[in-house]
Amino acid sequence: MPGANQHGAKRLRRAHVLDCGGVELPTRKTGAMAKQLFGTDGMRGVPGTPPLDDATLFATGRAIGDYLNKEFGSAHVLIGMDTRESGPHIAQLLTAGLQAGRASAEFAGVITTPGVACLVRENDFHAGVVISASHNPYHDNGVKLFSHAGMKFPDSVEETLEQEILCLRTEAVPAQRPALAANHALQVEYLEFLRSRVIPGGKLSGMRMVLDCANGAAYQLGPELFRSLGADVIAMGVHPNGRNINAGCGSLHMEGLQKCVVAEGADLGVAFDGDADRALFVCSNGHIVNGDGVLLAAGRFLKSQNQLKDNRIVATAMSNLGLEKILEQEGISLARAAVGDRYVLEEMLKSGNNLGGEQSGHIIFLDDSPAGDGLLTAVKVASLVALRGPLQSLVTGLKDYPQVILNVKVKSKPAMDSLPDVSRALQEAQNSLGSNGRVVVRYSGTEPLARVMVEAEHQEDVKRYSELIADALRSSIGEP
Numbered sequence: 001m002p003g004a005n006q007h008g009a010k011r012l013r014r015a016h017v018l019d020c021g022g023v024e025l026p027t028r029k030t031g032a033m034a035k036q037l038f039g040t041d042g043m044r045g046v047p048g049t050p051p052l053d054d055a056t057l058f059a060t061g062r063a064i065g066d067y068l069n070k071e072f073g074s075a076h077v078l079i080g081m082d083t084r085e086s087g088p089h090i091a092q093l094l095t096a097g098l099q100a101g102r103a104s105a106e107f108a109g110v111i112t113t114p115g116v117a118c119l120v121r122e123n124d125f126h127a128g129v130v131i132s133a134s135h136n137p138y139h140d141n142g143v144k145l146f147s148h149a150g151m152k153f154p155d156s157v158e159e160t161l162e163q164e165i166l167c168l169r170t171e172a173v174p175a176q177r178p179a180l181a182a183n184h185a186l187q188v189e190y191l192e193f194l195r196s197r198v199i200p201g202g203k204l205s206g207m208r209m210v211l212d213c214a215n216g217a218a219y220q221l222g223p224e225l226f227r228s229l230g231a232d233v234i235a236m237g238v239h240p241n242g243r244n245i246n247a248g249c250g251s252l253h254m255e256g257l258q259k260c261v262v263a264e265g266a267d268l269g270v271a272f273d274g275d276a277d278r279a280l281f282v283c284s285n286g287h288i289v290n291g292d293g294v295l296l297a298a299g300r301f302l303k304s305q306n307q308l309k310d311n312r313i314v315a316t317a318m319s320n321l322g323l324e325k326i327l328e329q330e331g332i333s334l335a336r337a338a339v340g341d342r343y344v345l346e347e348m349l350k351s352g353n354n355l356g357g358e359q360s361g362h363i364i365f366l367d368d369s370p371a372g373d374g375l376l377t378a379v380k381v382a383s384l385v386a387l388r389g390p391l392q393s394l395v396t397g398l399k400d401y402p403q404v405i406l407n408v409k410v411k412s413k414p415a416m417d418s419l420p421d422v423s424r425a426l427q428e429a430q431n432s433l434g435s436n437g438r439v440v441v442r443y444s445g446t447e448p449l450a451r452v453m454v455e456a457e458h459q460e461d462v463k464r465y466s467e468l469i470a471d472a473l474r475s476s477i478g479e480p
Contacts, residue, residue: 067164071126117371135278269283298381341362402462429454
């Protein structure tokens, strides 16, 4: 395989996907102190301002290098980024910090977040760093960390790193920045991995597909992958200019993809987000299928092949009640983890399940990878369509209960049960809806927001109780 041996012996093979390699599994934060730099998906913000100011970024690289040297006696780190204009500057600062922390760094250039996770796992890298803000606009960016098992760093390690970063960021940032040259053999290797994940018998030759790559990390990899598998690919969102990532395209803006799929008579449409760790789909009839639909289609197939472990799928509190109902009819149980693909993975590893994911399109096929991977998910779904027919037929019976998610700007994030008005509103909603509805209220891990999700059989109940809870939040902790 081209470039495969340039990174050291491949000691972390796919067979060890469940082996955390000496790093503890991702666990939900239980410590008393809230993290200042890391949210639910790494560090995120506006470049040039904390936590993405130069001093903090340099300190982050330094802290990662110090940590890895303590853990392993050496430190070899892979860095990748999406297409945001701020990416190269951040990559240089992190690399300078890594070098100051006695770590060597290799640069993969523009590549998907799960691509970095895959390459770290498959090769002799001790950690991976991805520079991306996922589905956010171009003016945001972020830093995501992966352990050498290809999984996101657990909360406890992020807390350890954070304390050192806060101490180190008073150090002067060197004026001289390292030059970065992308090793394109890494992208070749990642594409070969993805091609090997086609479901046996799922021939994509001649399949007409529309890909919306969000002007992001998949803009080259996506079309190249599916063309190499024989598909007839129409590509959208493949002209990044540093500022148009996620802008009116990708998984947050599906309208253009829907129109194109129908107009072109395509068999399948796929929309990625900026770093391509998620994928949403459009059927040949223009209908959107989100992560819940993918879990249903994949779960049905795996069960039919006796490959769905314990006949159980792991989702999150955000997955629609309709998914739970249809799976129950088919003898498949649904477990719910906290929101965030790291917590889905935690539950899967703990319980030995091999399929899980989020409604937003993060899907984990654990027999293939511990990372939510939009390109991998697209390979699996396209294979299923080739094997079993149109996607709309693979999700029959899935009825979405009416659902709404309201975002409330908040000035602080105290425990919900410490807010009497909110507690009363929640109790009223839960008592009224019973088993025919769900209420989830949580804080965003990356923004000053409380998210209120209500779903029920009747739209009027959804509207009534979501507004009741949102009003209670606004009156208690709403931003003035």
